Amino acid sequence: MYFDWIEGEIVAKRPLENGKQEFYIHYIDYNKRLDEWVSDDQLDVNKIKLPQTKNSRPVSPTAMLNKVSRKRKIEDTNGYSSSHSANSDTDDSPTIVPPIVPAGPPSTGSLSQNQNTYDGLTRIKNVQQIEMGKARMTPWYFSPYPQELCNLPVIYICEFCLKYLKSSNCLKRHKLKCKLYHPPGNEIYRKNNISVFEIDGRKNKNYAQNLCLLAKLFLDHKTLYYDTDPFLFYVMTEYDQFGLHMVGYFSKEKESSEDYNVACILTLPCHQKKGYGRLLIEFSYLLSQVEGKLGSPEKPLSDLGLLSYRSYWSNAVLEALIQYLDSPTESPPSLTILELCDRLCMKKEDVISTLQHLNLIHYYKGQYIICLSNEIIDQHRKSMFRRKVRIDEKYLQWQPKDWSKRGKW
Numbered sequence: 530m531y532f533d534w535i536e537g538e539i540v541a542k543r544p545l546e547n548g549k550q551e552f553y554i555h556y557i558d559y560n561k562r563l564d565e566w567v568s569d570d571q572l573d574v575n576k577i578k579l580p581q582t583k584n585s586r587p588v589s590p591t592a593m594l595n596k597v598s599r600k601r602k603i604e605d606t607n608g609y610s611s612s613h614s615a616n617s618d619t620d621d622s623p624t625i626v627p628p629i630v631p632a633g634p635p636s637t638g639s640l641s642q643n644q645n646t647y648d649g650l651t652r653i654k655n656v657q658q659i660e661m662g663k664a665r666m667t668p669w670y671f672s673p674y675p676q677e678l679c680n681l682p683v684i685y686i687c688e689f690c691l692k693y694l695k696s697s698n699c700l701k702r703h704k705l706k707c708k709l710y711h712p713p714g715n716e717i718y719r720k721n722n723i724s725v726f727e728i729d730g731r732k733n734k735n736y737a738q739n740l741c742l743l744a745k746l747f748l749d750h751k752t753l754y755y756d757t758d759p760f761l762f763y764v765m766t767e768y769d770q771f772g773l774h775m776v777g778y779f780s781k782e783k784e785s786s787e788d789y790n791v792a793c794i795l796t797l798p799c800h801q802k803k804g805y806g807r808l809l810i811e812f813s814y815l816l817s818q819v820e821g822k823l824g825s826p827e828k829p830l831s832d833l834g835l836l837s838y839r840s841y842w843s844n845a846v847l848e849a850l851i852q853y854l855d856s857p858t859e860s861p862p863s864l865t866i867l868e869l870c871d872r873l874c875m876k877k878e879d880v881i882s883t884l885q886h887l888n889l890i891h892y893y894k895g896q897y898i899i900c901l902s903n904e905i906i907d908q909h910r911k912s913m914f915r916r917k918v919r920i921d922e923k924y925l926q927w928q929p930k931d932w933s934k935r936g937k938w
């Protein structure tokens with residue numbers, strides 16, 4: 530096993546029954562899903578640094594923003610593993626740290642409005658585990674489930690209506706009443722065992738709010754909206770004899786001034802790294818194609834979001850270039866970036882960043898050209914060979930709605 534000292538920030542502390550205390554640690558430059566409670570004997574308190582103030586901003590007397598080092602193996606719950614040593618201290622802004630674990634924000638209202646007030650508490654994971662269908666999952670981030678449920682070892686979630694319950698008995702009783710065996714809304718896509726349901730955040734408010742609560746457990750950087758009216762939710766399911774089980778979803782604004790085609794995207798951790806994220810992304814671009822728009826995901830992207838989009842964009846751009854080269858319309862072949870955008874329904878900045886990432890843009894005789902090597906074509910073919918399941922536009926049954934023409938969503 531590999532050990533290293535990792536620099537961390539004390540976000541909160543809480544007393545233990547044995548008179549000692551525990552500290553909630555955020556590891557500097559690591560994703561917050563690795564944050565955890567540790568005991569003081571796991572910390573190297575000799576290296577504590579006091580908070581530094583920027584622009585002589587006052588530090589609250591309760592702000593115990595200490596930097597400590599802790600000996601541990603950093604291993605992501607998601608399977609991401611990293612062993613790099615402690616990084617330099619970059620975060621020097623003072624933070625208000627609750628002296629003990631807070632009770633949690635109100636169970637109603639929008640987190641976006643309360644973001645500042647609850648900044649301290651929303652940094653701390655509050656749900657221990659969730660059970661949903663056959664899977665138990667350990668949350669990555671804070672989500673404002675009711676406080677009484679957060680004190681329990683497990684929250685039970687009905688996998689079809691997403692209602693949260695405090696015990697498996699309550700869930701059993703709920704299942705006798707809940708007749709759903711698929712998400713609500715319209716099934717707009719089905720091919721083999723994969724379906725996608727479109728759910729209107731206004732018409733199915735309860736479901737949409739429960740979905741946001743669930744998603745927030747695994748999404749850090751996006752604000753949770755209790756006001757789900759302006760959003761549509763596209764839930765992807767996998768079919769078996771017991772029903773259509775959610776594997777992931779993305780949300781999308783009914784009207785987006787920036788032409789975002791995805792607001793938030795999530796694959797449930799128990800289904801991650803099996804290609805569903807990519808299918809969801811592919812589906813989001815199919816909707817943009819039917820709408821006749823160029824789309825892009827809402828920023829900022831998370832680390833895993835960026836990895837998935839990079840992978841999708843790279844494949845999509847290479848596929849379009851190779852298809853074009855197989856039957857060019859001009860000689861010598863000439864395809865502009867804007868034509869690529871139209872073919873892929875991708876925004877120009879995403880196409881350009883992908884071409885740069887793949888190192889395909891070169892400057893030749895006074896102009897920019899796209900160069901494809903045989904090596905990159907081979908790599909692409911191999912990578913596409915692995916992707917057995919693709920979205921098939923023939924199976925989409927969907928008409929876009931013009932939401933601007935409707936008085937209220």
Ligand code: ACO
Binds near residue numbers: 793795805806838
């Ligand atoms: N480590 C390394 N690479 C990864 C990982 C990982 N943990 N997870 C996915 N990838 C890569 C895969 O290798 C794959 O690339 P490849 O096919 O070229 O090998 C690509 O990302 C897509 O993999 P999928 O299996 O299709 O993706 P998955 O179903 O795991 O879903 C997602 C990806 C949705 C980002 C998932 O990780 C997730 O839900 N994360 C938590 C929520 C989140 O961060 N969402 C994105 C926020 S940004 C936004 O909402 C617009």
Ligand code: ZN
Binds near residue numbers: 691
């Ligand atoms: Zn239910």
